[in-house]
Amino acid sequence: MPDPDFELYDNVGRDADQIAAARYGIATDRDLLRWAKRDAEPFLGEHPLPDTPLPGPDLAPYHDALAAAETPAQASAVTQHLLDAAQPMLQALSDYLLAAARWRGQNRGAEPQSPPKMLMAAASRSLDVLAIAHRADLAILRTAYDPAPASKARANDPASTAPTLPPAPPHAPPTGPAPGR
Numbered sequence: 001m002p003d004p005d006f007e008l009y010d011n012v013g014r015d016a017d018q019i020a021a022a023r024y025g026i027a028t029d030r031d032l033l034r035w036a037k038r039d040a041e042p043f044l045g046e047h048p049l050p051d052t053p054l055p056g057p058d059l060a061p062y063h064d065a066l067a068a069a070e071t072p073a074q075a076s077a078v079t080q081h082l083l084d085a086a087q088p089m090l091q092a093l094s095d096y097l098l099a100a101a102r103w104r105g106q107n108r109g110a111e112p113q114s115p116p117k118m119l120m121a122a123a124s125r126s127l128d129v130l131a132i133a134h135r136a137d138l139a140i141l142r143t144a145y146d147p148a149p150a151s152k153a154r155a156n157d158p159a160s161t162a163p164t165l166p167p168a169p170p171h172a173p174p175t176g177p178a179p180g181r
Helices: 014-026 030-044 060-068 072-105 117-147 149-156
Strands: none
Touching: 014 030, 060 072, 072 117
């Protein structure tokens, strides 16, 4: 016998968020945003914000320079210039997210997965972009300028097969199990 609460086409035209919200009896994300926008209209009338997106940087010179780069040093120079140019905007975004997390002291005593802590994590991670890109750029430069010792040995001696460990420092403690065990 079919479930009386289920109609065959009752989810036609609905997205996954609407279906899940109906199933659990909660508001959809769009509902929440629509209600907040409606309730904030008087406030935004007093504190108008720009309707246009933040201006995006013109990356054409960076793309052109990267396409023309022929060495890791040249590519790194372009990457480092872009990271330096992007840093102030990402720092400003991070600062705002941190301020949102601290709004009215809501971060004090907040649980680890609470919205204030999530905002603080987002503030931190927004700057991770710079750090990760910088580390990747340095890894490329290290490969070009300072290859690993095993690579240097192979480059100098094609007959070498495996890298060797450096000798133990003088007066090194013995290795292995402790005496008497």
